[in-house]
Amino acid sequence: MATLSKLAGQDGEQMTEMKPDPPVASKFPSREWFGSGAALFAGFGTLLILMATVSIDSLHTLEAFETHDTQIRKEFVYREHTLEQVRTGVYESGDIISDYAVIESDPPSQARLRNEFQSMLKETTASLKACIQSLPADKREPFQHLADELERYWLKGDRLLALLATEKKGSGHFALRSDVLSQYAEVLAITRDVRTVNDNELKETDRRIAETFAQFRRRLLAFGMIGFGFGLILATTTIVYAGRLEKSLQEKYRESLQAQRELKELSKRLVDAEERERRAISRELHDEVGQSLSALLIDVGNLTEMCSQDAAFRQGLQRIKTLAENCVNEVRNMALLLRPSMLDDLGLVAALDWQARETSKRTGMLVETVDENVSESLPEEYKTCVYRIVQEALNNCSKHAYAKNVRVVVRQDPNYFRVSIEDDGKGFDASRVRGLGLVGMNERVSQLGGVLKVESDPARGTRLRVDLPLPFASANLEN
Amino acid sequence: MRKLRILLADDHIVMRTGLRALLERQPNLEVVGECENGRETVALAASLEPDVVVMDVGMPVLSGIEATQTIVTQNPNVAVVILSMHADESYVMRALKAGARGYLLKDSAAADLIGAIQAISQGKSFFSPKVSRILAEDYVRVLKQKGAVDTYDLLTSREREILQLLAEGKTNKEVATALTISPYTVETHRSHILQKLNLHNSAELVLYAVRKGIIS
Numbered sequence: 001m002a003t004l005s006k007l008a009g010q011d012g013e014q015m016t017e018m019k020p021d022p023p024v025a026s027k028f029p030s031r032e033w034f035g036s037g038a039a040l041f042a043g044f045g046t047l048l049i050l051m052a053t054v055s056i057d058s059l060h061t062l063e064a065f066e067t068h069d070t071q072i073r074k075e076f077v078y079r080e081h082t083l084e085q086v087r088t089g090v091y092e093s094g095d096i097i098s099d100y101a102v103i104e105s106d107p108p109s110q111a112r113l114r115n116e117f118q119s120m121l122k123e124t125t126a127s128l129k130a131c132i133q134s135l136p137a138d139k140r141e142p143f144q145h146l147a148d149e150l151e152r153y154w155l156k157g158d159r160l161l162a163l164l165a166t167e168k169k170g171s172g173h174f175a176l177r178s179d180v181l182s183q184y185a186e187v188l189a190i191t192r193d194v195r196t197v198n199d200n201e202l203k204e205t206d207r208r209i210a211e212t213f214a215q216f217r218r219r220l221l222a223f224g225m226i227g228f229g230f231g232l233i234l235a236t237t238t239i240v241y242a243g244r245l246e247k248s249l250q251e252k253y254r255e256s257l258q259a260q261r262e263l264k265e266l267s268k269r270l271v272d273a274e275e276r277e278r279r280a281i282s283r284e285l286h287d288e289v290g291q292s293l294s295a296l297l298i299d300v301g302n303l304t305e306m307c308s309q310d311a312a313f314r315q316g317l318q319r320i321k322t323l324a325e326n327c328v329n330e331v332r333n334m335a336l337l338l339r340p341s342m343l344d345d346l347g348l349v350a351a352l353d354w355q356a357r358e359t360s361k362r363t364g365m366l367v368e369t370v371d372e373n374v375s376e377s378l379p380e381e382y383k384t385c386v387y388r389i390v391q392e393a394l395n396n397c398s399k400h401a402y403a404k405n406v407r408v409v410v411r412q413d414p415n416y417f418r419v420s421i422e423d424d425g426k427g428f429d430a431s432r433v434r435g436l437g438l439v440g441m442n443e444r445v446s447q448l449g450g451v452l453k454v455e456s457d458p459a460r461g462t463r464l465r466v467d468l469p470l471p472f473a474s475a476n477l478e479n
Numbered sequence: 480m481r482k483l484r485i486l487l488a489d490d491h492i493v494m495r496t497g498l499r500a501l502l503e504r505q506p507n508l509e510v511v512g513e514c515e516n517g518r519e520t521v522a523l524a525a526s527l528e529p530d531v532v533v534m535d536v537g538m539p540v541l542s543g544i545e546a547t548q549t550i551v552t553q554n555p556n557v558a559v560v561i562l563s564m565h566a567d568e569s570y571v572m573r574a575l576k577a578g579a580r581g582y583l584l585k586d587s588a589a590a591d592l593i594g595a596i597q598a599i600s601q602g603k604s605f606f607s608p609k610v611s612r613i614l615a616e617d618y619v620r621v622l623k624q625k626g627a628v629d630t631y632d633l634l635t636s637r638e639r640e641i642l643q644l645l646a647e648g649k650t651n652k653e654v655a656t657a658l659t660i661s662p663y664t665v666e667t668h669r670s671h672i673l674q675k676l677n678l679h680n681s682a683e684l685v686l687y688a689v690r691k692g693i694i695s
Contacts, residue, residue, distance in 0.1 A: 286537075286564060287537060290564050290585075291491045291493075291494060291564075291585070292491070292493065293586075294494060294564070294585035294586055294588070295491060295493040295494040295496075295497050297585070297586050297588070297589055298494065298497030298498055298500075298501060298588055298589050299493075299497045299500075300589070301497075301501060301588075301589025301590065302497060302500045302501050302504075302589070304589075305501075305504060324586075325586050328564075328585070328586045329586075332564055332565070341537075341564075341565070342565075342567070342569055342570070345536070345537070345542070345544075345570075346569055346570065346573055350569035350573070351569075353568075353569055354567050354569050357567070357568070357617060360620065360621070360624065361617070361620065364624070366621075366624040366625060
């Protein structure tokens, strides 16, 4: 008996204790995914840095080439110009020497020509020297040679001019004159040579530039190939990674759907099992314990009749009788609390009427029940569902709403079983409050594919409506 | 004097044994048979034609209520007293609708069964005092909660007289004889009573009478 009363006492808490297990840990450890993400991040970063480096490098290289090329061409032109100057100077000096010989009788003109010759000497020597100064040491040699020969030519030329001015038509000046002429030819020849050297150098530079360009192109191509390959690997990895991620997400989604279905099924089974157990225990209490105690009472009555003479004996029997009567009451109440026998013996309406009377008696609320067209052969799960919902609703009406009047209406339509429970209590904000009681009701209703609606207004009380779709067969049982 | 012939129906053998012992101590009672399910009871009631059937509500195969309905329909002279664990009016109402004349709680059967058998065999109704008390309390409580007027006050004294006689189990004819009026007049009164009290049939009328404490 002790265990049974304990069981009945736990009645209310039973549902709350049946919490689902926490969801199973994911098959994919998040750490692995974090690692892949970091790898992808690093990969894309490297690719970007590579591309940026190549671009900057190319720009720098091109710029350097451009500067270098311009510089070289400028130098070439400068050298060419100097050589041209030297040649021009030498040619003109030749003319001066010729003229000098012709106008031998005019000393002022001779002096003018000699001055001209000397200034030309200074000018070309200075230009060539400046040019040599600007050259790197390894390239000075031909120019230096030119400068030396040129100087020798100038000296010889100048001496010839001096000689021509003093010793007119002397014997010595013919030898000197031929020497100067050969030196003249020598300088021009060297100038041509140097010019060729200069040209060659330019060509060499051009060749080197072309070669460097080719090198640069190869480097660029290599970088491009590496970048492309790297990008290809990265793209493949990303696609594979995204594919796996998507697959795992789909898998997870499927798992969660499955879990949800299982949870729902489990909850239905729990509710069913709870109801089945309650009914079994209630029946057991009522039919076995209750009946046995009733039989005991009959026997006690019989005994009392038989031994009417002994007062002490009769008192003992009276105590047994009282005790057994209390037990019968206890057992009956317990059985009704678990599951009212009316629900199975007399049907839903009788059970609801009883529930209404009991609630009225216990709480002082006036509970009115109205039934329309309710079939006696309503399927078992509908009876239980409606009964439990009304029970919970009445409980809420008295416990939370402090209602004075409650109206319970059950109506069977061709396709729907409709329940409505209205109270004049204090109501609540139905959009926010969702107690455990309502959750449980909703669970029961949704298991039968029904809809539960709560309309509540603090000013007007609460109205709870349940519409349960009826299976075709039971809808026809009415007739 | 002829002994009253009684048929015992209960699926618990201990219960039947106890009841038999109780009944057989009475000189004017005789237990003619025992049965342990509804169908057997219907069959035995038909063959033995007992005066009274003591019927348990919860029996296998066919419930006590359904068995009662069949037995009373087949032979209105058989009086059925229901033995039940429940004092609730839904059970009482169902028993009355099925045609039972008495309704006893099992825990008070030892004290009330003899009296109940005597009463119903004379065509009267009988209810355990506890049942009458609970029904009456419910009635008073609902009236009070609703703040409604007791419809009993609407009845004339003649109607109250007729209500009591009908509730005790008398037929229209018997009432007519007792009051020396015509059965048609009784019928007219009866329909007035039902209308005024918002009742629909004899079972409800009896239940009402029990609630009001007119009969017990």
